[in-house]
Amino acid sequence: MQSPPSRSPRAIVVGAGFGGMQAAQSLARSGADVLLIDRNNYNTFVPLLYQVAAAQIAPESIAYPLRTVLRRAPRTRFLMADVQRIDFEQQVVKANDATISYDYLVLATGSQTQFLGVPGAADHAFPLRTLGHAAALRNHILHRFEQAARERDPLRRQRLLTVVIVGGGPTGVEMAGTLVELKQAIKRDYPGLNWQDMQIVLVQSGENLLADLPDRLGRYTTRKLRQLGVKVHFQTRVSRVTEQTVDFSDGSTLPTGTVVWAAGLEAAMPTANAAPPTARKRKLKVRPTLQLVDHDNVYAIGDLAHAEQNGKPLTGVAPEALQQGVTVARNIRQQMRGKAPKPFRYLNKGRLAIIGGYAGVGKIGPFLLTGFLPWLMWLSVHLVYLPGFRNRLMVLLNWLHGYSRGDRAIRLILSSTSATPPAPTSSAPSSQTLALAKSAHSL
Amino acid sequence: MQSPPSRSPRAIVVGAGFGGMQAAQSLARSGADVLLIDRNNYNTFVPLLYQVAAAQIAPESIAYPLRTVLRRAPRTRFLMADVQRIDFEQQVVKANDATISYDYLVLATGSQTQFLGVPGAADHAFPLRTLGHAAALRNHILHRFEQAARERDPLRRQRLLTVVIVGGGPTGVEMAGTLVELKQAIKRDYPGLNWQDMQIVLVQSGENLLADLPDRLGRYTTRKLRQLGVKVHFQTRVSRVTEQTVDFSDGSTLPTGTVVWAAGLEAAMPTANAAPPTARKRKLKVRPTLQLVDHDNVYAIGDLAHAEQNGKPLTGVAPEALQQGVTVARNIRQQMRGKAPKPFRYLNKGRLAIIGGYAGVGKIGPFLLTGFLPWLMWLSVHLVYLPGFRNRLMVLLNWLHGYSRGDRAIRLILSSTSATPPAPTSSAPSSQTLALAKSAHSL
Known part of the structure; x- marks a missing residue:
């Protein structure tokens, strides 16, 4: 790692949530060829999921195409794929039956629901x-x-x-x-x-x-x-x-x-040749620099990582993942220049939670807020962070319509499962596999 | 039929497309108890389907909740159900395992794709x-x-x-x-x-x-x-x-x-105790009044019906179905008063078709239009006819965004099939069936 290879170094980011998407964007001008892998072709703005579930906004309004995110990011590519396996020894990621090698790897695969063993x-x-x-x-x-x-x-x-x-x-x-x-x-x-x-x-x-x-x-x-x-x-x-x-x-x-x-949730780590050491909720143990304990060139961020600050684990909120995305990109740049990565420090700008009925709660520095103000702040902050101008406009209009008229716009039992489309061709032929392996970083 | 029963007459409208939705709305103040049945809880604005398919607008923007349509319609109810069978002798509709009787029936179940026997x-x-x-x-x-x-x-x-x-x-x-x-x-x-x-x-x-x-x-x-x-x-x-x-x-x-x-399409007639006589594309033959040939109290409209004007079959466009919906409501009112139904006459206000690349074509009266004007007219007319203020605003904003920036907003591979939700409880218990049969018209 210390001596960069003569070809451009390759960085793979697995997972395009808050952390992964930020890492890929921050890496764009690092000099590395960057590949962002996600099973969806969009980023989901998770904080507003509950409003989709409650017929308040359309699913399309909180999803943003990853290729559009990367439009202005040079030497950055996107691959829509499920990661099947990671091999830390060979330094390869297997996705869609292709094998793609990396010099640096950022794991940002988040967490999944854990039903805590409750029957049914x-x-x-x-x-x-x-x-x-x-x-x-x-x-x-x-x-x-x-x-x-x-x-x-x-x-x-x-x-x-x-x-x-x-x-x-x-x-x-x-x-x-x-x-x-x-x-x-x-x-x-x-x-x-x-x-x-x-x-x-x-x-x-x-x-x-x-x-x-x-x-x-x-x-x-x-x-x-x-x-x-x-x-x-x-x-x-x-x-x-x-x-x-x-x-x-x-x-x-x-x-x-x-x-x-x-x-209940647990970290969603892809299969690997050797399971890295984990902490509670199966989150990966990381050094203060967010590097894995055993691998200098592999980072874990967001819900997948067990990061601590002042002896306490981080809580798993979006700003942590975003800031970690920036940090790993900087640390990879450090490594590319032969320098040592630096520890991550989370800057806590405050916490807000929305309740409903025009009420929320929040903690900004030493101040505790309750009622209408944190409610409005919650909506405003999430509107600002929602990716895409169009999405922001759509969500804002839905909120204005919904809150002013006491109505819900999306009360549709609308499932694409009601269609009977032909099954998309699933398994790629093996020669395509090789092509992918070669082309994934060809740019 | 001639002597109305002492209880309020019951009218059932099957299918909530352009024709059925219009018929239910026009029947609302007829004095009849009206039941609108559809398998979805929303009306689909079919002319804009192609824009959903081409990532231009969100599916939610062209669907409108049927219960909202009927909010201001007194004595009008909605039932979300698949119609399993119609019995013209018993004058009942079987839907969701319930049996619902009618005095008047409007069939507006539209058409379905016909693959013309092409293998695969x-x-x-x-x-x-x-x-x-x-x-x-x-x-x-x-x-x-x-x-x-x-x-x-x-x-x-x-x-x-x-x-x-x-x-x-x-x-x-x-x-x-x-x-x-x-x-x-x-x-x-x-x-x-x-x-x-x-x-x-x-x-x-x-x-x-x-x-x-x-x-x-x-x-x-x-x-x-x-x-x-x-x-x-x-x-x-x-x-x-x-x-x-x-x-x-x-x-x-x-x-x-x-x-x-x-x-290729063919009429989508629900199963019935006796198949009514059909014309081409399995469309039901109707009298000029839109009554079925063999049943005074059953009407068929829209794509399901083979209606003729000046010796030529109607073409199956939305304005025909809408006007037929108004006519059947008026004819049912006539029958409720013991009067004879009147023939349907389609008032053709013109036809427009959109091509793309800022071009369309149209025929308004004797005038043939091509190019930008009919393109703009097509979009305007469909925006005006789209149900729901919110939907109109959303679609308009998407169009402005799309056409001004040459962009597509909804490029998301976003399928609710990707979820693994529990299967909704499907079969209703039999006592619920009876309850439904009784309550469907209880208002």
């Missing part, structure tokens, strides 16, 4: 981590409304309209709040339904909501959600999920038509 | 009649670009970038034109691709395009498409479609990655 959860609960998840959850909830509208049995109707949200972190809180708003917005479309029947239940294993924020903000969030009609249960765990019920750790059972799983 | 077409060609079709075709075309980007073999790359459109009616012409624009817009996202490789081929069995319009307009359309680089073949039929090729009637074969099927 994987089959019957809805995770909320991808655009596909969000659209599926939206379709499901709206379908439940349709089923309830033609159901005469009051108990079954109540069940169809009950939503249980598992997990009291930001996602669980956001979903609970936005479902209250959805209920308000959609009422007049179902004149025959008694909306008293709609129960929104938020279940948290701990003793407070938003555990990463100061206690006071969690308590405010609890009060606010309860005011809005959400049933918040603490120190409660889910022990089983079936098609029609949720069982709780206290032995009780709740009939429900929808379970949203916003609890 | 049903498996490998993309129809374009639903939002699901449009999203699937968009995903497929964008996926072909990604495959081409990593393909080194020039012949295979050419195949991946070749699109064959079968059918020279409005849909075929629109698709060909918009694909030329898509190619222009997306070029800079694929610096490694040679876009000379992208062939757009339009195949027409007859001797001219847009056969429903005057010959001169078809000839202009052909010239314009050829100027734009589209290969237009006349008097050519497709004899076979495989995963990688299209065979033509002249014995030639073209390797292609995408086949769009814009040729």
